[in-house]
Structures are given as structure tokens and as C-alpha cells.
Amino acid sequence: xxxxxxxxxxxxxxxxxxxxxxxxxxxxxxxxxxxxxxxxxxxxxxxxxxxxxxxxxxxxxxxxxxxxxxxxxxxxxxxxxxxxxxxxxxxxxxxxxxxxxxxxxxxxxxxxxxxxxxxxxxxxxxxxx
Numbered sequence: 001x002x003x004x005x006x007x008x009x010x011x012x013x014x015x016x017x018x019x020x021x022x023x024x025x026x027x028x029x030x031x032x033x034x035x036x037x038x039x040x041x042x043x044x045x046x047x048x049x050x051x052x053x054x055x056x057x058x059x060x061x062x063x064x065x066x067x068x069x070x071x072x073x074x075x076x077x078x079x080x081x082x083x084x085x086x087x088x089x090x091x092x093x094x095x096x097x098x099x100x101x102x103x104x105x106x107x108x109x110x111x112x113x114x115x116x117x118x119x120x121x122x123x124x125x126x127x128x129x
Contacts, residue, residue, distance in 0.1 A: 026115040028126075031056045032069035032108050049102035050089035053109070054082045069108050075121060088123055 031037075037056040038046055041063075046052050057076035059065035075081050093099030101107065112124040 024114065025112045025124075026121075027074060028110065028112050029071035029073040030069060030108055030110040031060070031071065032067040032106070033102060034067045034106050036065055036067075038103070038106075047103060048086075048090050049093045049099040050086035052102055053089050054086040057082050057085065073111075073113065075113055081121070084121075085123060089125075092125075 031053070033052055033056055037052055037059055040046060040051075040055060041058075046055060056070070057073070058079075060070050060072075061077040062079075076085060090099075093102070102109070110126055112126050114122040114124060
């Protein structure tokens with residue numbers, strides 16, 4: 001059963017101020033964090049929200065393992081950007097109960113990508129129902 005992660009608007013830690021000062025939302029995407037996204041390529045269970053979200057984007061872009069509710073994005077085909085996404089998510093959700101929810105359940109999450117220049121970006125988790 002697909003469920004939406006209920007979050008009003010969570011700005012992820014990192015480069016939010018420069019990103020907002022230099023640019024705006026460049027794209028948005030949603031992803032269904034399914035059972036396949038909760039395991040790494042070797043079959044190990046992932047334990048942080050950043051790992052799960054990173055694996056979803058790797059499954060989508062690198063392994064062509066896509067869920068029906070997964071949207072395309074232009075940023076996370078790059079492995080370095082997926083690594084940064086993982087760090088941003090882990091920092092933002094470190095002590096937030098939503099992080100545990102992402103790790104333990106299949107959910108749909110939506111993001112705004114905020115472009116702050118040539119190599120900086122921020123991500124805002126925005127979807128809720």
C-alpha cells in the first residue's frame with residue numbers, strides 16, 4: 001500500500017541560504033520508496049533515510065528499477081549528487097521521527113530541487129497528505 005509521507009515543508013540542512021539567494025526551484029519530483037529501495041545492491045538492509053532515498057535514485061537512474069510513482073529528475077543520475085543528497089537527508093532527519101518512517105515503511109515523498117549555482121544545490125522535502 002502506497003502512503004504519502006506527511007511533512008509540511010522541511011528545508012534540509014546544508015546550502016539552503018546560498019541556494020535560495022542565488023536561485024530558485026529548478027525542478028520537483030516524487031518517488032515511491034518501495035521495498036527494493038530499502039536494500040543496497042548487495043542485498044543489505046539500509047538503516048538511514050538518506051541511504052533509502054539515495055538508493056531510490058540509484059535504482060531509478062543507474063539500475064533502471066523504477067516504481068510507477070517514481071518521477072524523473074535531472075540531478076541524481078550523477079553518483080556524486082546522490083552522495084550529497086544522502087548527506088543532506090541524514091543531517092536533516094537525524095532526530096526527526098520522519099527519518100525512521102522513511103527507513104521502515106514504503107512511502108511516497110516529493111522534493112523540490114533548489115539550484116544555487118553551477119555546482120551547489122539544496123533539496124526540500126515537501127510532499128504530504
